[in-house]
Each structure stands twice: as C-alpha cells, then as structure tokens.
Amino acid sequence: MSLVSQLPAFQVSVQSSEMAVREALKKLLDGLSPLSLDVEESGTVELVMAEALNNIVEHAYPEGDPAGPIDITCEHGADGLRLRVVDQGRGMPDGRTPLGAAANLNVDLCDMPEGGFGWFLIKDLAKDVTYHRVEPENHLSLRLAVAMA
Amino acid sequence: MDLRTRSEDNLQVVSVHDSRIDAAVAIEFKDAMRQSTDGGSETVVLDLSEVQFIDSSGLGAIVAAMKHMGQSRTLALAGLTPTVDKVFRLTRMDSVFSVFPTLDGALKELKH
Numbered sequence: 001m002s003l004v005s006q007l008p009a010f011q012v013s014v015q016s017s018e019m020a021v022r023e024a025l026k027k028l029l030d031g032l033s034p035l036s037l038d039v040e041e042s043g044t045v046e047l048v049m050a051e052a053l054n055n056i057v058e059h060a061y062p063e064g065d066p067a068g069p070i071d072i073t074c075e076h077g078a079d080g081l082r083l084r085v086v087d088q089g090r091g092m093p094d095g096r097t098p099l100g101a102a103a104n105l106n107v108d109l110c111d112m113p114e115g116g117f118g119w120f121l122i123k124d125l126a127k128d129v130t131y132h133r134v135e136p137e138n139h140l141s142l143r144l145a146v147a148m149a
Numbered sequence: 150m151d152l153r154t155r156s157e158d159n160l161q162v163v164s165v166h167d168s169r170i171d172a173a174v175a176i177e178f179k180d181a182m183r184q185s186t187d188g189g190s191e192t193v194v195l196d197l198s199e200v201q202f203i204d205s206s207g208l209g210a211i212v213a214a215m216k217h218m219g220q221s222r223t224l225a226l227a228g229l230t231p232t233v234d235k236v237f238r239l240t241r242m243d244s245v246f247s248v249f250p251t252l253d254g255a256l257k258e259l260k261h
Contacts, residue, residue, distance in 0.1 A: 021172060113209075115205070117240050121240070
C-alpha cells in the first residue's frame, strides 16, 4: 500500500534502428525509476518491451524500408503498467499478432528452435495484449502486472 | 562482443564480458562463440555471470552455438542472473542445457 502518488503517464520516442531498442528500453526504465521496481519486475518490463520493439525494428521497418518513428506511452495504474507502442511501418501479416505458442523442444539437436520465442514471451508475461492496424499505423497495447497498488 | 576463454583441466570456460546479449549483438555473439569453441574441449562452460539481460535473439544465438558444437560436445551455462534465468525458465530452454547457478558449482560438477 504505497502512499506515493502514481507516476504520471510519459512517452518515449525513438527512430527505428538496430540500436534504437536499447535506447528506448533505457529511457523507459529511467522513466519508471520512481516506482522502484524490483529486479523481477524491471526484468519483465525490459523483456516484454525488448521483444515488442525488436519485432517492430525487424518486421515493421525491415531492412530496405525507410526508418520511422516508434512511440511508446506508459501509464501506471492500480492494475500495473499500461504500455502502448505505435509505429508507422508495415502491418502484421493477416492483421493479427502471431499466436506465440511454446516451442517444441522435444526434437533432435539439429532441429532445436533458434527463434520464435519473442511472441511466446510477450503473451506469457503480458496481459490484455491487443493489436490494431490503424492506417498507416500499428497500435500494440499491453498491460504488465507490476507495481500494482 | 568481449568473450574471454580459459582452460580448466578438461574444460573450456568462455566468459561473456558484456552486460547484454540482445538483438543488436546476437550475430556478433554467435560468430565469437564459434571462434572460441571451434577445436576446443568436449565440454564448454559459458559463464554468463556478467550478463544482466538477454532477449529471444540472444537466446537463439546461444542455442545456435550449442548446435554448432554438435551432438558429441556439451555446452553448460553458469552464473545466470535473474532476468537471464527467467528467459531460460519461461522458454523451458533450461531443460535443454545443463544450467548451474554459479561458475564454481559448474566447475566442481564438471571437472575431472
């Protein structure tokens, strides 16, 4: 039961690039520092947002396409952190996020998966994940059950 | 990507002197691991105690390093910090690798 007032909503904006994800994560975690998240909670925030942002850099703004903005809005409430990520890159195929099923690890070494863990981690750790294409933008929203009242 | 290698009896220890293995360095890490482990000992211990953060690309790069070493060799992981441990646990990759909480523990168990 914290007596400290809630963190005001804040925004982090970066231009898509390979190093943009690190920059955005650092700014986001700096912005959350008043909440004094423990290592478990800040790890969850960093991991989910790293996966969401990596996907944007890799698939929404693929190599060869011009770079573009990635805007993150973060709001803290009684049910945790609500994060919204908006970009102006390519939309998700079929207009929806991948299912994010767990990988099958019961395979020979040479068939062991080296990818496909990103959406699994997002859907495992985040709640209320929604994606909408709002031309010309992608809107991804999710909630992380950390720093709850 | 700063990897440092040393021998401990029958083992090769590769220590990662970087705080992140993420999408920005995953390919570089994979290449550096290849160079460090090619022609090395049968069992390699990857010391991750300085790594504070790993994402799914970094996880994929560690899996790729294990696959590159082949069936007859072992890649053990040691010194997983909380967020790194979380990624291995959630993806169940902790069941694919031998995972040791500390480097000392790994050496004690694997040295002979």
